[in-house]
Amino acid sequence: MQLDERKYRILQAIIDDYIMTAMPVGSRTISRKSGVGFSPATIRNEMSDLEELGYLAQPHTSAGRVPSYKAYRLYVDHLMKTSKLTSDERERMHEHLISRSKQVEGVIRSAANVLSDATKYTSVIVAPKLGTLRIKHVQLVPVAERTALMVIVTNAGIVKDAIIRVPEGLDADDLYGISRILTQRLADQPLEGVRQAFADLLRNAEQNRRLLGEALQVIEQRLEAGGDASDVIVGGSANLLEYPEYSDVNKARSFLSVLESKDTLRKLLGSQGSMEVSIRIGPENQVPELNDCSIVTASYRVGDHSTGTLGIIGPTRMNYNRVISVLDFMGRALSDVLSEYK
Amino acid sequence: MQLDERKYRILQAIIDDYIMTAMPVGSRTISRKSGVGFSPATIRNEMSDLEELGYLAQPHTSAGRVPSYKAYRLYVDHLMKTSKLTSDERERMHEHLISRSKQVEGVIRSAANVLSDATKYTSVIVAPKLGTLRIKHVQLVPVAERTALMVIVTNAGIVKDAIIRVPEGLDADDLYGISRILTQRLADQPLEGVRQAFADLLRNAEQNRRLLGEALQVIEQRLEAGGDASDVIVGGSANLLEYPEYSDVNKARSFLSVLESKDTLRKLLGSQGSMEVSIRIGPENQVPELNDCSIVTASYRVGDHSTGTLGIIGPTRMNYNRVISVLDFMGRALSDVLSEYK
DNA sequence: GTTAGCACTCAACGTCATCGAGTGCTAACG
DNA sequence: CGTTAGCACTCGATGACGTTGAGTGCTAAC
Numbered sequence: 142m143q144l145d146e147r148k149y150r151i152l153q154a155i156i157d158d159y160i161m162t163a164m165p166v167g168s169r170t171i172s173r174k175s176g177v178g179f180s181p182a183t184i185r186n187e188m189s190d191l192e193e194l195g196y197l198a199q200p201h202t203s204a205g206r207v208p209s210y211k212a213y214r215l216y217v218d219h220l221m222k223t224s225k226l227t228s229d230e231r232e233r234m235h236e237h238l239i240s241r242s243k244q245v246e247g248v249i250r251s252a253a254n255v256l257s258d259a260t261k262y263t264s265v266i267v268a269p270k271l272g273t274l275r276i277k278h279v280q281l282v283p284v285a286e287r288t289a290l291m292v293i294v295t296n297a298g299i300v301k302d303a304i305i306r307v308p309e310g311l312d313a314d315d316l317y318g319i320s321r322i323l324t325q326r327l328a329d330q331p332l333e334g335v336r337q338a339f340a341d342l343l344r345n346a347e348q349n350r351r352l353l354g355e356a357l358q359v360i361e362q363r364l365e366a367g368g369d370a371s372d373v374i375v376g377g378s379a380n381l382l383e384y385p386e387y388s389d390v391n392k393a394r395s396f397l398s399v400l401e402s403k404d405t406l407r408k409l410l411g412s413q414g415s416m417e418v419s420i421r422i423g424p425e426n427q428v429p430e431l432n433d434c435s436i437v438t439a440s441y442r443v444g445d446h447s448t449g450t451l452g453i454i455g456p457t458r459m460n461y462n463r464v465i466s467v468l469d470f471m472g473r474a475l476s477d478v479l480s481e482y483k
Numbered sequence: 484m485q486l487d488e489r490k491y492r493i494l495q496a497i498i499d500d501y502i503m504t505a506m507p508v509g510s511r512t513i514s515r516k517s518g519v520g521f522s523p524a525t526i527r528n529e530m531s532d533l534e535e536l537g538y539l540a541q542p543h544t545s546a547g548r549v550p551s552y553k554a555y556r557l558y559v560d561h562l563m564k565t566s567k568l569t570s571d572e573r574e575r576m577h578e579h580l581i582s583r584s585k586q587v588e589g590v591i592r593s594a595a596n597v598l599s600d601a602t603k604y605t606s607v608i609v610a611p612k613l614g615t616l617r618i619k620h621v622q623l624v625p626v627a628e629r630t631a632l633m634v635i636v637t638n639a640g641i642v643k644d645a646i647i648r649v650p651e652g653l654d655a656d657d658l659y660g661i662s663r664i665l666t667q668r669l670a671d672q673p674l675e676g677v678r679q680a681f682a683d684l685l686r687n688a689e690q691n692r693r694l695l696g697e698a699l700q701v702i703e704q705r706l707e708a709g710g711d712a713s714d715v716i717v718g719g720s721a722n723l724l725e726y727p728e729y730s731d732v733n734k735a736r737s738f739l740s741v742l743e744s745k746d747t748l749r750k751l752l753g754s755q756g757s758m759e760v761s762i763r764i765g766p767e768n769q770v771p772e773l774n775d776c777s778i779v780t781a782s783y784r785v786g787d788h789s790t791g792t793l794g795i796i797g798p799t800r801m802n803y804n805r806v807i808s809v810l811d812f813m814g815r816a817l818s819d820v821l822s823e824y825k
Numbered sequence: 826g827t828t829a830g831c832a833c834t835c836a837a838c839g840t841c842a843t844c845g846a847g848t849g850c851t852a853a854c855g
Numbered sequence: 856c857g858t859t860a861g862c863a864c865t866c867g868a869t870g871a872c873g874t875t876g877a878g879t880g881c882t883a884a885c
Contacts, residue, residue: 165878167877167878167879168878168879169877169878179827179828180827180828180829181828181878182827182828182829182830182880183826183827183828185878185879185880186827186880188879189879189880199878199879200836201834201835201836202833202834202835202878202879202880203833203834203835203836203876203877203878203879204835204836204877204878204879205877205878205879244644244645244646245646277624277625277626277632278622278624280620280622280624280634282619282620282622282636283619284619284636284638284640290619290636290640290642292622292634292636292642294624294626294632294634294644296626298626298632298644298646300632300634300642300644302586302636302640302642303586304586304640376743377743378720378739378743379736379739379740379742379743382732382735382736382739383736387732388732390724390729390730390732390735393724393732393735394721394724394725397720397721397724397739398721400721401718401719401720401721507847509846509847509848510847510848511846511847521858521859522858522859522860523847523859524849524858524859524860524861525857525858525859527847527848527849528849528858530848531848531849541847541848542867543865543866543867544847544848544849544864544865544866545845545846545847545848545864545865545866545867546846546847546848546866546867547846547847547848
């Protein structure tokens with residue numbers, strides 16, 4: 142059996158309705174509401190076909206139909222009408238975004254809030270992979286006897302810091318000097334290549350070998366850890382509770398637990414590189430707890446090579462059109478704002 | 484009517500039971516369970532008295548009794564038996580705490596997780612007030628044409644950064660020089676007094692007046708904003724959903740919304756200075772959404788003058804004993820770990 | 826091919842009786 | 856006189872049961 146024009150129209154009407162109401166959709170509803178001028182009986186026949194094809198399901202015999210994952214997939218790929226945001230909205234979002242743009246992390250945090258406010262779902266933003274950033278500056282600051290804070294500033298304006306031990310007898314001026322050398326040698330190196338650069342440094346360093354060794358270790362640790370919790374930012378985690386699919390406390394809890402596991406989120410969003418919006422519906426995503434959620438992601442750019450990911454997590458019956466528009470816009474806006482720092 | 488020994492014992496037994504089960508407690512239960520060897524009838528009489536005194540309440544006539552806020556207050560002040568953590572537990576917590584102690588923010592984040600894991604409630608930690616920290620180092624790092632990143636390192640090892648505009652024509656070396664001067668002049672100033680110090684600098688500065696002005700503005704902004712979202716860290720927000728008092732989705736939602744509002748949390752925890760554990764039960768706290776929660780807080784020290792707050796938010800029937808022990812221990816542990824950086 | 830009609834299904838809802846945990850009161854007990 | 860056994864009473868929780876209504880599938884007529 143093939144899908145003809147009418148089936149498409151009916152399926153679309155069902156999904157549109159279900160997205161709004163979260164209630165199984167009956168033939169009568171479609172017959173009345175949609176522009177398709179057919180009687181309930183006709184619709185029923187079509188619905189029966191659609192069910193057989195795996196696009197619809199019935200919670201129980203005497204209920205209406207509910208779209209399947211397959212239906213959502215078809216919907217986002219072919220049926221959905223996409224719309225642009227009004228310029229008014231764009232403006233408002235952009236304004237919120239730059240309202241505290243003094244710091245990279247602040248911008249990302251605002252972006253998460255803007256996203257979740259605009260969509261009423263939960264937003265997640267992953268900061269750019271550190272490995273692709275370039276070092277701008279390295280500074281060792283004495284904070285105590287034999288202890289220094291190493292601050293690494295990257296080209297994206299992102300600052301990473303770590304406490305390291307330093308050999309005895311180094312005073313502020315020594316550290317200052319070492320910082321100069323480090324900055325000179327490492328400037329414009331991508332963090333990824335830093336191991337090589339450091340090895341060179343070490344080979345030639347007649348002194349302070351231990352200190353440099355420790356510094357290298359710290360930088361590497363940062364890299365392989367894939368960043369710490371602070372580079373996954375979640376916004377609007379309470380929003381999901383608005384939706385009837387989460388009125389079951391257990392579902393809500395397991396959802397919230399996932400949001401607390403930054404590792405899972407980082408894996409979930411992954412960096413898919415392109416600026417294209419990506420959509421994973423229900424079981425298409427790898428995290429079992431989120432198998433009845435959909436995840437829509439886009440990416441943003443910082444500088445030339447680094448990309449981060451921003452995404453929305455919501456029920457499978459989410460308003461894909463809206464979410465895609467918002468993410469698309471915000472991805473660009475975020476890239477613009479953050480690339481000013483470049 | 485006065486509370487005699489027996490009434491105390493009975494009240495304590497009721498609260499102990501209610502804390503565990505969250506179910507109204509009947510006379511029979513108390514008669515059987517507690518060491519108080521009296522018949523249900525006697526207990527009933529006493530309970531009736533306790534109710535009249537405002538320590539107990541009945542959800543409905545044929546139900547058991549539930550402790551009132553007044554009862555919890557009495558409980559934590561006089562009845563509760565306090566216990567120490569096992570050394571095993573202390574060790575485990577301490578270990579988790581230092582597991583990623585390379586960064587101040589990392590430590591605080593771990594601490595929040597340890598707290599919520601150990602108590603099964605929600606934890607909140609507020610970083611020290613910036614105003615009381617002292618500047619260790621100021622560094623301007625060029626990130627783009629006419630743009631620099633200003634990094635301020637404090638004595639607590641906390642790093643704050645902000646993008647500022649710089650006048651045209653300043654190259655990396657100029658910024659380096661200016662950083663030196665700034666650091667020289669501002670080192671060991673508390674952030675609070677920085678305005679004065681800066682004013683002096685400005686008066687004498689024959690050049691770069693604009694740049695310094697902007698830098699001052701940024702620092703001040705940081706101060707008056709009371710810090711940004713990143714210095715309030717929440718852990719275990721999903722934990723609360725385990726408890727029957729939050730099986731109502733609306734309650735859960737309003738609770739989670741409060742957790743998202745960092746401003747409210749900051750106000751709620753406030754810095755109460757002393758290392759003493761403070762307990763606010765139900766309506767004793769100022770946030771209406773949390774009027775059926777209790778909030779237990781302690782404080783930790785960074786360096787000599789700065790203090791931050793750590794707290795647990797849970798249902799009024801929380802396990803006060805456990806929570807107090809954990810907070811007390813963690814307050815000290817956190818102080819120790821963070822003061823190593825001093 | 827479309828639709829009106831109709832019997833059928835089944836969750837949701839309201840009603841009603843039952844059950845039992847818990848109370849308050851009274852009278853008896855040591 | 857404090858304590859306790861006994862007892863009638865209250866009231867939420869639970870489950871059985873009938874009703875309602877939205878929705879379906881099938882058949883026959885248009």
